[in-house]
Amino acid sequence: MERLLRWRAFPAVFQWPLLGLVALVAYLALRPVHHAELNPGAAIVWQLWWAFLPFFILLTARLWCAICPFPALGDAAQRLSPLPLPLPPSRVRRAGPWLATIALALLGFVFLLLSLEGNGPLTAVLLLVFAVGAVGTSLLWRGRAFCRYLCPLGLMAGLYSRLAWLRLGPYGDHKGQAAMAARRCPLFTSPIASRRAQDCTLCAACLHGEGGEAVTVRLQRPSLAGPALSTAEAMAITLLLGFLLADALRMTPLYLRYMARATPLLGGDYQTAMASGVAGTVILLLLGQAVLALIMGRMRRAEGPGKTGGFWPVFARLSLVWLPLALATHLALSAQHLLAVDIVARNLGAELALFAPGHMPPADAYSFVWAMKGLQWATLAVGLGAALYLAGRTGQDRGPSLLVGAALPAMALGAIFWEPMSVAC
Secondary structure: OOHHHHOOOOHHHHHHHHHHHHHHHHHHHOOOOOOOOOHHHHHHHHHHHHHHHHHHHHHOOHHHHOOHHHHHHHHHHHHHOOOOOOEEEEEHHHHHHHHHHHHHHHHHHHHHHHHHHHHHHHHHHHHHHHHHHHHHHHHHHHOOHHHHHOOOHHHHHHHHHHHOOEEEEEEEOOHHHHHHHHHOOOOOOOOOOEEEEEEHOOOOOOOOOEEEEEEEOOOOOOOOOOOOOOOHHHHHHHHHHHHHHHHHHHHOOOHHHHHHHHHHOOOOOHHHHOOOOHHHHHHHHHHHHHHHHHHHHHHOOOOOOOOOOOOHHHHHHHHHHHHHHHHHHHHHHHHHHHHHHHHHHHHHHHHHOOOOOOOOOOOOOOOHHHHHHHHHHHHHHHHHHHHHHHHOOOOOOOOHHHHHHHHHHHHHHHHHHOOOOOOOO
């Protein structure tokens, strides 16, 4: 891996071919479907790439951010600028985590409400929004401000990367040289920073040039308990877990039962019923977390003078405990989506006339595959184990309250994944 990152052609050697692939996917997403049962462009994005992404992050941390094609467009735009660009203003740097969290909330809500996995034009529009965001911020400010402060996928990947093993760090005691190499970092971070596992995209800028020999690639124990989450990051984890819960419910017969009851009550409007279900799931999780944080804070203050238990610190600790559950849920859902790889391939082949065109029979609506269920339950069990481990050593709340807070979402997830599930949403 170190040889790959030190290669001078990295990451551009991957970014530009991927940019061509994104252009092809956007074309397929916009092209009217003639022979397939699903939109090939949307299926490639949501049922293949999106399903592989959490596995890729778990194995390689934020390496996807390094080879993502959109920053390449921004870098090319910056090279055309006749004047040096300033750093992002302080208000953008301060608001960055909240901006990315809001973008993550909008992405999750739009994905579920508008069923983006089957909507080619909207998927192409989303790809265009990411491209415009990367180029637009690169024309305003130095570095990759979009990746650091605005990208919702970068925020998600950074949070998940706390649980990954791949790191860039100083070689031996050469922290001074490693810090100097960080001056080339387009994301304004450093290989010696405590948050490097979360903020570093492994773009290898610090490895190339003077001082780069003081930076090395290493396998390091995941930074589970530290550093502390900001309030925006804590909110992002809860929102992410809420949307994953809603997505899991959408893939089970529970979704049909809910829609059969909710749609008539809401005037027969499908979109209103769907929006209410998604919003209700997320709000219920947020309210549950808020109640737990209030109870735990009061219990902490009741222990005696000098004991503190503010709402937001406890809220953030609960979110940190839920982070392994969020990643485990994402992995379990992705495994379910990957059952549809052959379906996506056959539809893509039919649409591109590689196979004989004609009716492509859809997959069974719901299935209960014991091997897949075993994998999903094992993944959730590992996530719960990591959550309980964090609950036992996070901050000053090493009591049963945090353990209960860790177990409650896991119980709900276990019940959901006991249901038969569809391979596509």
